[in-house]
Amino acid sequence: MGVGLYTHCFLPTSSTIPLRSNSFLFNPFTKSLQTHLPKKPANFSIAQASKCSGVEEMETHQGNSMSLIVDPHKIDPQLLQKMEYDALVxxxxxxxxxxxxxxxxSGTVPGxxxxHAPFSLLPMPFPESHWKQACQIAPIFNELVDRVSLDGKFLQDSLSRTKKVDAFTYRLLGIHSKMLDAKKIEEIRLGLHRSDYMLDEQTKLLLQIELNTISSSSFALGCLVSELHRSLLHQYKQYLALNPERIPQNNAFTQFAEALSKAWSEYNNPRAVVMVVVQTEERNMYDQHWLCTTLKERYPFETYQVTSIKKTLAEIDALGELLPDGTLVVDGEVVAVVYFRAGYGPRDYPSESEWRARLLMEQSSAIKCPSIAYHLAGTKKIQQELAKPNVLERFLENKDDIVNIRKCFAGLWSLEDSNIVNDAIEKPGLYVMKPQREGGGNNIYGDDVRETLLRIEKEGSEENAAYILMQRIFPALFPAILVRQGISQKHHVVSELGINAAYLRNKTKVIINEECGYLMRTKVSSSDEGGVIAGTGVLDSIYLV
Amino acid sequence: MGVGLYTHCFLPTSSTIPLRSNSFLFNPFTKSLQTHLPKKPANFSIAQASKCSGVEEMETHQGNSMSLIVDPHKIDPQLLQKMEYDALVxxxxxxxxxxxxxxxxSGTVPGxxxxHAPFSLLPMPFPESHWKQACQIAPIFNELVDRVSLDGKFLQDSLSRTKKVDAFTYRLLGIHSKMLDAKKIEEIRLGLHRSDYMLDEQTKLLLQIELNTISSSSFALGCLVSELHRSLLHQYKQYLALNPERIPQNNAFTQFAEALSKAWSEYNNPRAVVMVVVQTEERNMYDQHWLCTTLKERYPFETYQVTSIKKTLAEIDALGELLPDGTLVVDGEVVAVVYFRAGYGPRDYPSESEWRARLLMEQSSAIKCPSIAYHLAGTKKIQQELAKPNVLERFLENKDDIVNIRKCFAGLWSLEDSNIVNDAIEKPGLYVMKPQREGGGNNIYGDDVRETLLRIEKEGSEENAAYILMQRIFPALFPAILVRQGISQKHHVVSELGINAAYLRNKTKVIINEECGYLMRTKVSSSDEGGVIAGTGVLDSIYLV
Structure with missing residues (x-):
């Protein structure tokens, strides 16, 4: 689903918005202050430090007075220039x-x-308790997707109205239906998911934006940004009130590579390959290359390597075949695992060829990441269905799990709910209209919500099935410096925390069910498609002062 | 001096030249065959192997028949495409x-x-004995440069005619002369050198092309290409008759960073910085960034870091000052070490400003890498003077050292030697005319040698002092695949082996005098300015078959 998923909040011009009042509170915990206090470096120049405006004076336990910057917008221009340069290098x-x-x-030839990938110069603060909450529920979401994927009737019924107005969902359901008819069973199931959250400023609730079950991307770049931030915070520790130790570990791409290689092992054919389904052009290719390189290098000195091949859907249609035993062979290679980095939206299926490829893969014995059922389980309509009363209970037994999952559900409604539709017409600012369509940039906000709802009501069409309504989330704004194309700019931004998670099971047992690092992204406004990859957060007790 | 130093051999169209007959001899040493034999990988596909044309059948001691490719031009196109792709990634x-x-x-903003830097897809073979010879004499050349640098009169006298016709040499000598007059002593001396060699095919002699004492570059990229080749040879070991273990270790940039940091320590001011003198635009900036990053990360968790700053000569003129005690301060920073990655040629001095900067640095107590005397010791004229009988003996005592150094001297003559000039007019193909000017692309070959010599003779000008004559070296040709701008091409190339070396001493003792990795470069023809960085060699007993 690319990185273009910042679709939730619409911000007026950032400069008109006051900073969150408690954004940069002093940390009251003396212990952490002692622990994280940077030593005065030998080459620390008083002249340099005094150049920094907007700093906080801090009286340490050693009695030294240090000036540490807490607001990135107040970093001295010369120091900022150095930091930007170092970050670009x-x-x-x-x-x-x-x-x-x-x-x-650049989207077809590597090298x-x-x-540089766009990044926020410094990490975004995020409360530790909410961060942990998001990590802890990741395995429950994994389990939930798996259970939902096994309930073919639930998927078909829930999406029955959507498919009438959304051609893409219609085609996906068609393949899914064929699999149900053929009683096709996926014994080995692999999910590489990302659940996205925002923290609602007023309610202090961590609310789920969406759950990505196909092609969640940029996890490798996210890990790198975490490393970049750690490196910068170390290097500039004499100036910044940020503690590099408080940046959470981020091993997303090694853990995803591990999950892929374990799935490959489960397939149990050492000559088989991992096939990455790619788009014809992919400018985010290095994110994928990191994964495949890590996969390959897992067994560098063994007698075999987990080889990956890259194919477009059209190539798979042209070069793929199904052996009588269900083995998928593409371009002469037996495919153990199909890993989708394409195929998540209608644009990836310009002709029947691509749909034939999708069906071929689904019919095969290759492990699909995701299977068509996993893909459908991640749609917005299913997200909304799961938020209805008593639906989670159909899939999960553990009551705590249900409570914990439900706690992060934002308000989600079908357009068949006339009370909500009327409320949204009255107070459109409190809602977001989300089309079934995947990928960012399609959401409807503000007065457009009212207008669209009124038009659909008037036309009395089935078009209402193409949308869901969601509670509008208002996250806190933070000052940030965003770096794109070698140029940095000051902004006030909101952050979205994506928690990656891997799930793998075979016929008898769950092999992997774990949280796998994170992708923290920032966004200036809803028109800022895809936003900037911040790549890392820092827990809120990072501040040293 | 950039990478543009392939100035030695002129090749006719490569395709018309037959391959060196013994280029890919089978290795007769059964022992090495046994040691380096790759195991048959589990995912080795017989179908894939049989696609490879131009392979050699090898009967191993295990009785398996393996087909391993020795000539890169004979790699199957599909396999080649994979290797190229992987190399680019x-x-x-x-x-x-x-x-x-x-x-x-791209020459001013990083990121x-x-x-990708241009590279040869596979390493170039080189005889182990000659490789070792080049490494072993590196410390002797270091010592020689140091001794020559201390003999101000020798430098001034040797270059006295050159300076009349070469304005750049004139200016350098002017600064040098000022230092002599002021009795300026450089107690701490740092050299980061590279001695370039070619292997003459007919005589099997390793002959020195030149010794770079200023701004020798691309050592970091060279190390990376070594790693790239090692990685490719591992990955494709089932197809290639090349042993990754035979690629010599290449730690040039960590060793150079080590030398810079030790020099910085010798300066003994923890607040001082390393200043890299850079060009206004530098497309080879990542090579420099690797060095500075390595330098910085040497003490990541200590209380200080070796900070480097980058300044152009014009900036140094504008922002630099000399304190009464000789301390160099640039932009508010005390400079411990001046490391030149600019200033080696006349183009870097467009105005008096740059010359003022050079003088300012030379007058300071900062450690210069190189000092003006080291710079002059690396000129072509001095190279030619040192090749005269009994000159080496003025600077080195150890007879073995003298023999070993002299062994790699090609024929080098002044244009005052009329016998040689006449011979060169008669047989211009056996000579190269090298102008004093630094940087590649200025050499004169073939019939142009005759014409230039006749013109100078006729004009009777002093212009002959601007050139030296050098024996033409004819190295062996090898088939290679060169990758530039994402596109690979088959060529027959010659290789130039550059051996990096670091030298550091203070008033009382030599602290470092060692060989520091290598830069192996390939070249298609003399017009191919800068050539391609092959970055690594493999010792000639690499071949498995």
Whole structure:
């Protein structure tokens, strides 16, 4: 689903918004202050420090007076320039890259037309308790997706109205239906998911934006940004009131590679490969390359390697075949695992060829990440269905799990609920209209919500099935410095925390069910498609002062 | 001196030249065959192997018949495409980068307009004995440069005619002369050198092309290419008759960083910085960034870091000052070490400002890498003077050292030697005319040698002092695949082996005098300015078959 998923909040011009009042509270815990206090570096220049405006004076236990910056907008311009330069250098040397849109071939040929991935210069603060909450429920969501995927009737029934107005859902359901008819069983099931959250400022609730069960991306770049931030915070510790030790560990891509390799092992054919389903052009290719490289290097000196091949849906249609025993062979290679980094939206299926490829893979014995059922379980309509009373109870037994999952559900409603529709017409600012369509940038906010709802009501069409209504989330704003195309700009941004999670099971047991690092992203406004990858958060007790 | 130093051999169209007959001899040593034999990988596909044309059948001691490729031009196109792709991905993820000429700002802003550094897909073979010879004499050359640098009169006298016709040498000598007059003593002396060699095919002699005492570059990229080759050879060991273990270790940039940091320590001011003198635009910036990053990360958790700053000569003129005690302060920072990655050629001195900066640095107590005397000791004229009978003996005592150094001297003559000039007019193909000017691309070959010599003779000018004559070296040709801008091409190339070396001493003792890795480069023809960085060699007993 790419990185373009910041679709939840609409912000007026950032400069008109006051900072969150308690954004940069002093940490009251003396212990942590003692622990994280940076030593005065030998080459620390008083002249340099005094250049920094907007700093906080801190009286340490040693009685030294140190000036540490808490607001990134108040970093002295010269110091900022140094930090930006160092961050850009770090990105280049450590593969924090994307293909540059200004280069025509940068989406097809690696190694040319590269530019650093966009990033926030410093990590975004996030409360530790909410962070932990998001991590702890990741395995429950994994389990939930798995259970939902096994209930073919639930998926078909829940999406029965959606498919009438959404051609893409219709085609997915068609394949799913064929699998049900054929009584196809996926014994080995692999999910590489990402659940996205925002923290509602007023209620202090961690609320789920969506659960991505297909093609969740940028996890490798996210890990790299975490490392970049750790490196910068170490290097500039004499100036910044940020503690590098408080940046959570982020091993998303090694853990995802581990999950893929374990799935590959389960398939139990050492000659088989992992096939990455890719788009024809992919400027986020380095994120994928990190995963495949890590996968390959897991057994560098063994007698075999987990080889991955990349194919588009059209290539799979042209080069793929199903052996009588269900083995998927593409371009002469037996495929153990199909890993989708394409195929999540209608644009990836320009002709019947791509749909044939999707069906072929689904019919095969290859492990699909995701299967068609996992894919459907991640749709917005299913998210909304699961939020209805007593639905979670159909899939989960443990009451605590149900409570914990439900706690992070935002208000989610079908457009068949006339009370809610009327309320949304009256107070459109409190709602978001989300189309079934995947990928960011399609959501409807503000007065457009009212207008769209009124039009649908008037036309009396089935179009209402194409949308769900969701409670509008208002996260806190933070000052940030966003770096894109080598240029940095000051903004006030909101953050979205994505928690990655892997799930793998075979016929008899769950092999992996774990949280796998995170992708923290920032966004200036809803028009800022995809936002900037911040890549890391820092827990809120990071501040040293 | 950049990477543009392939100035020695002129090749006719490569395709018309037959391959060196013994280029890919089978290795007769059964022992090495046994040691390096790759295991048959579990996912080795017979179908894949049989696709490879131009392979050699090998009967192993285990009785398996394996087909391993020895000639890169005979790699099956599909396999080649895979290897190229993997190499490009590797380059991107591991910082094997340069600024792209197609991007306007890629020489000034890091992180934008990046493209992989050009490389040869596979390492170039080189005889182990000659490789060792080049490594062993590196410390002697270091010592020689140091001794020559102390003999101000020798430098001034040797270059006295050159300076009349070469304005750049004139200016350098002017600064040098001022230092002599002021009795300026450099107690701490740091050299980061590279001695370039070619192997003459007919005589099997390792002959020195030149000794770079200023701004020798690309050592970091060279190390990365070594790693790239090691990685590719591991990955494709089932297809290639090349043993990754035979690629010599290459730690050039960590060793150079070590030398810089030790020099910094010798300066003994923990608040001082290393100043890198840079060009205004530098597309080879990532090579420099690797060095500075390594330097910085040497003491990541200590109370100080070796900080480096980058300044152009014009900036140094504008922001630099000399304190009464000789301390160099630039932009408010005390400079411990001046490391030149600019200033080696006349183009870096467009105005008097740059010359003022050079003088300012030379007058200071900062450690210069190189000092003006080290710079002059690396000029072509001095190279030619040192090759005269009994000159080495003025600087070195150890007879073995003298023999070993002299062994790698090619024929080098002044244009005052009329016998040689006449011979060169008669047989211009056996000579190269080298102008005093630094940087590649200025050498004169073939019939142009005759014409230039005749013109100078006719004009009777002093212009002959601007050149030296050197024996033409004819190295062996090897088939290679060169990758540039994401595109690979088959060529026959010659290789140039550069051996890096570091030297550091203070008033009382030599602290470092060692060989520091290598830079192996390939070249298609003399017009191929800068050539391709092959980055690594493999010792000639690499072949498995």
């Amino acid at each position: 770090w990105s280049s040397l450590h593969g924090l890259l994307v293909g540059d849109r200004n280069s025509q071939i 040319v037309g590269m530019v | 590797w380059s991107s993820l591991h910082g094997l980068l340069v600024g792209d000429r197609n991007s306007q700002i 934008v307009g990046m493209v």
